[in-house]
Amino acid sequence: MTAQRLLALLGERALTLAAAESLTGGLVADRLVSVPGASAVFRGGIVSYATELKHVLLGVDAALLERSGAVHADVAGQMAEGVRRSCGADVGISTTGVAGPDPQDGHAPGEVYLAVATAEGTRVRRVDLAGSRAEIRAAAVDAVLELAEEVVRSDSGAAGRPDAGRGLESE
Numbered sequence: 001m002t003a004q005r006l007l008a009l010l011g012e013r014a015l016t017l018a019a020a021e022s023l024t025g026g027l028v029a030d031r032l033v034s035v036p037g038a039s040a041v042f043r044g045g046i047v048s049y050a051t052e053l054k055h056v057l058l059g060v061d062a063a064l065l066e067r068s069g070a071v072h073a074d075v076a077g078q079m080a081e082g083v084r085r086s087c088g089a090d091v092g093i094s095t096t097g098v099a100g101p102d103p104q105d106g107h108a109p110g111e112v113y114l115a116v117a118t119a120e121g122t123r124v125r126r127v128d129l130a131g132s133r134a135e136i137r138a139a140a141v142d143a144v145l146e147l148a149e150e151v152v153r154s155d156s157g158a159a160g161r162p163d164a165g166r167g168l169e170s171e
Helices: 002-012 027-033 051-058 062-068 073-087 133-153
Strands: 017-021 042-047 091-097 111-118 121-128 166-170
Touching: 002 017, 002 027, 002 133, 017 027, 017 073, 027 042, 027 133, 042 051, 042 073, 051 062, 051 073, 062 073, 073 091, 073 111, 073 121, 091 133, 111 133, 121 133
Parallel strands: 017 042, 017 091, 121 166
Antiparallel strands: 091 111, 111 121
């Protein structure tokens, strides 16, 4: 189970975690708190489903949201950074995208952006997921937890890699 592995890894490294969610609507937090002992590592989360809450609660740049909408790599990165700050966590993770069934602002269902922010930088990944609304949301949870595990497992978080800072990778 990815959540259990991630929480154990964070615990081993004495790191804390917070989650900012949009399309997953609390599923990331639910998956994490389903693991016994999660409270030792997981500080909390913010579900910013409405676009303006991404700015108000997480500090996502209002001009970016106005110009690009909520489904954007930089939005995901700023959400992860914002939840890390807001919750006082070592690691912030985020999900934003389109779960469907209909497109949103020109983005197809399944277009999802994930981010992980640490003190060393922020890593953003785009994933294109298929399936029903529920399947896309569940796959987004799996994907962000896997990305977080990759970043935490790396020798120095996001530092020193070509995608350090606000890099974008695609799957």
